[in-house]
């Protein structure tokens with residue numbers, strides 16, 4: 001329950017709906033509790049009128065009507081005719097219709113209030129669900145990439161969907177049924193006690209037992225449902241992987257193995273489902289058994305008391321209805337208790353993420369334009385999860401308008417260096433300065449908005465090509481602007497070749513671009529921003545050298561007066577750079593320009609030689 005206190009701020013936010021909901025619950029139950037009294041009245045009236053009718057002593061006037069008149073200060077006697085047997089029959093029939101109509105009206109009004117209860121409490125719970133999802137999503141967006149490394153996507157998705165749904169069950173049905181039970185119980189008990197204390201106690205005795213039993217059954221059902229859902233998630237993952245990797249699966253002729261594996265897992269799912277069905281089947285019989293028990297007690301004890309003249313026959317009918325009215329709310333106690341337990345566990349999981357402090361935060365108010373001068377001073381960086389020391393004591397400077405190139409073997413720390421410039425990670429040692437100011441003293445989002453980043457593993461959204469290219473812009477891009485970016489990224493012709501051009505949808509339900517096309521759309525996305533710093537993380541690896549030449553010469557024009565960081569394995573990409581860094585195991589092994597590095601005859605010269613030889617081999 002402690003965990004759920006977090007949600008009180010939302011109850012306060014929607015207090016008007018919440019308090020109106022409580023008011024509607026009160027009215028619903030006030031009307032509900034009067035309906036058994038009408039039945040009692042009808043029973044007792046018919047019984048007395050029948051006795052008098054059989055005795056044949058006309059005219060008569062039933063005592064129950066005289067009492068009713070006295071209690072409500074009415075005078076009905078003149079309008080009700082019991083002077084002859086025909087007249088008595090007609091009058092009793094008329095009264096029965098009136099009582100039936102009153103019963104109907106009471107239920108109608110109760111129904112209207114029930115409708116309003118749901119319109120307030122359930123809507124409140126849906127609003128809170130919406131707010132909570134947004135709160136979690138906002139928090140997710142604040143968390144750094146390191147957090148996403150620590151937690152898998154399935155878990156993140158579960159907390160925002162499955163766990164929030166569990167919490168919603170507490171906010172909606174949980175709260176509604178609890179408040180409903182409190183008022184219904186208070187009203188019903190008051191009415192029942194007025195009739196007969198002893199009978200009330202006997203009749204109510206089985207209900208708490210039912211609550212406890214339902215609680216146990218619900219807990220078992222929840223546990224088994226979770227168990228079944230886990231298997232269902234596993235099956236979904238299995239199917240999803242098989243379809244995503246269908247080409248590999250077919251190429252290695254593993255269809256049969258996969259099918260057998262799937263069958264085995266389906267068997268397990270069936271077993272768990274049937275296991276759940278068995279317990280599920282107990283739920284309603286338990287309720288029915290206990291209602292039956294209470295009804296039998298009502299009729300038996302009520303019958304005895306009726307003989308003794310302590311209660312009327314009408315009271316027995318009245319009590320049977322009370323018992324039925326109380327059954328579901330009492331069953332709900334057990335159900336709601338287990339529901340609250342689940343919601344509490346879910347809330348704990350949600351809070352775990354909500355309370356995670358983002359490692360990288362913005363502490364600066366003022367947004368400023370940057371020039372693009374970058375300086376690394378003895379920067380070292382270790383990935384906390386793996387303990388891999390990816391950068392060691394790295395120092396360099398690059399001025400606005402220059403091109404910095406980073407080369408090195410795979411795993412030498414090139415991408416890590418690129419990520420540090422965008423402040424996606426924070427170095428443990430040393431400092432990074434942009435325009436002479438520590439990177440942490442820049443407005444984080446403003447800084448990132450001035451960086452164009454083309455990551456190594458391109459990611460395109462399931463959206464149109466135009467929207468993918470203009471993704472990073474804060475305004476709606478003009479068509480010409482998007483076309484120019486595509487042209488500069490050397491992808492315009494390809495896009496124009498598609499039937500729907502820039503409106504072509506990419507991704508799962510759209511077309512699949514080739515690796516090189518994807519890279520170039522991603523480049524267009526970065527250059528349309530006209531960034532002050534442009535980072536290419538091995539972004540030309542999937543294009544041929546001719547296309548690479550064109551893109552690089554376009555970049556020269558676009559990036560005039562701005563800073564470019566080119567990460568590559570290819571010497572052809574980096575040879576015109578103003579400064580080239582050669583990384584080796586996270587340290588700078590060589591630094592200089594193309595010519596000076598060739599003169600050094602070190603790693604760079606070796607790479608150059610090797611690539612020249614490969615080029616000659618390919619050409620021959």
Ligand SMILES: Nc1ncnc2c1ncn2[C@@H]1O[C@H](COP(=O)(O)OP(=O)(O)OP(=O)(O)O)[C@@H](O)[C@H]1O
Pocket residue numbers: 149383385386388390408409410411412413414415416417456
């Ligand atoms: N998110 C991460 N968590 C833990 N270790 C990482 C992470 N990213 C990279 N590493 C490790 O850090 C080291 C440097 O990786 P990095 O990606 O910077 O190399 P790279 O030079 O860009 O390699 P490549 O040329 O293959 O892209 C590698 O040993 C890698 O395994």
